[in-house]
Amino acid sequence: MRYPTSMVMAVALLMPGVNAGSQTQRRVVRVSAERFAFTPSRIVVDAGEEIEMRVSSDDTAHGFRIAGTSVNVVIPKRGRGEVSVSFRAPEPGRYVFECTRMCGAGHHFMRGELLVRDPSASQSRK
């Protein structure tokens, strides 16, 4: 590629005191943004899990915010790299993620859901 990938590292620590260099294995989740949808639009993780989201756009610049957390970044336009957000999954629950940058008439429809499960409950189901 002619221009170096403009990787933007935005580390959002959702839980105070979390060490970014934790020994815990980090799970990488790739998300693609395109007017007016995120793919995947539903992401399931376990509470406390170390997550790295790598978000890229297939068209214009979008925003990416997970409501109820401190994750709030800008996704560069297509061909200009991706944004990476590392965090520890918060308390179990449903968290909406959405585009925060006005990107057209379907902007408000550009949303997804981060479903955070209780890992102990997941184990008991198994």
Add this chain to the structure above:
Amino acid sequence: MKFDGSIYLAGFLLLASTQAVAQTPPGDAVPTTGPISGYMDFHFNKGEAEDGVLDFHRFVLIVSHSFSPRIQFVAELELEHAFVEGLEERGEVELEQAYVDFLVTRPFNVRAGMLLVPMGIINERHEPPSFQGVERPFVDTFIIPTTWFENGAGVFGEVGRGFRYRAYVMAPLNALEFSADEGIRNGRQKGSRSVVRNVAYAGRVEHIGVPGLLLGASAWSGNSSFLAPRLDVQVSVGEADVQYKRNRLQLRGEFAQVWIGDAARLNLTISQLTGVSPNIARTLRGFYAEGAYRVWQGGAGRDVVGFARYENYDTQFRMPSGYIPLKQFDRDAWIAGATYYPDPDIAVKVDYIWQRNQSAVVTAPNSFNVGIGWWF
């Protein structure tokens, strides 16, 4: 085909604009956009044996406002053909969208106001960088009357892994404005004091759960004879589409069909009112397939995409008893061209259209088209 001097003017304008954009350093800075968004569409069209036309086809501003995180407003105001004068058939000013969303839960939300009919690939996504070709596909013009907007209300949401839906109750079409060549297109009430003696139902489901693949199906149904209540013109539109992207390849396909009930009596009624038989069909049908390939990637979102599309569209597909189809409206077309993206939001387009019809008398003109469109 013989071209006049206007084609050089069009070429010069587009080249100049392209170079101006390309000279901008492709930095990583993200442009700021306020609550206003929009798109524009500027064309040069040269039909065979016709004068070339430069047209600022669309100037659209989109505004939005969040009353709260759960109550949001979007509006799209469009000026077509740059100039509007009273009592003259030139440009149009249209309020294509103006609605309030009440965001309740992921699977269930409510929307009301002026809505785009959720129908097909283009009607809800008609911004120039989002499709190939200077003009919108014929199927999305003559079979699905894009841009199709109307007053209404409904629900929308997403369930499971990537199943999205929209379901609206809307004002119906006005069947007395249907025609042989443009089908149901002129029947749109466009939200201007729309008569709702009857209502129409519109819905669309999409699956976006597989990366790169979008599957969609749409339906619309409504009694459209409110100005001639003795008729029973039940109109239905059905549509299915697929879009697939993988690496440099993009594929699209769409099939749409329209059924018009009581078409024989509708023709008779319009004949009595106007003195001319409109020769409205009882079934209209169209489909297209398109392949596009990113032939050049210049980095920082600068690309060239080549494409070819085949379209078949017939607004006289099935006629009511006693009516003969006008074969010049049984048409097909090949469209081939390229799109240069100096930026992912700007599309500089060129294409050539080979049109045919089934008439032995009336010819379908080929055309050469150049356009620039942008979206922010």
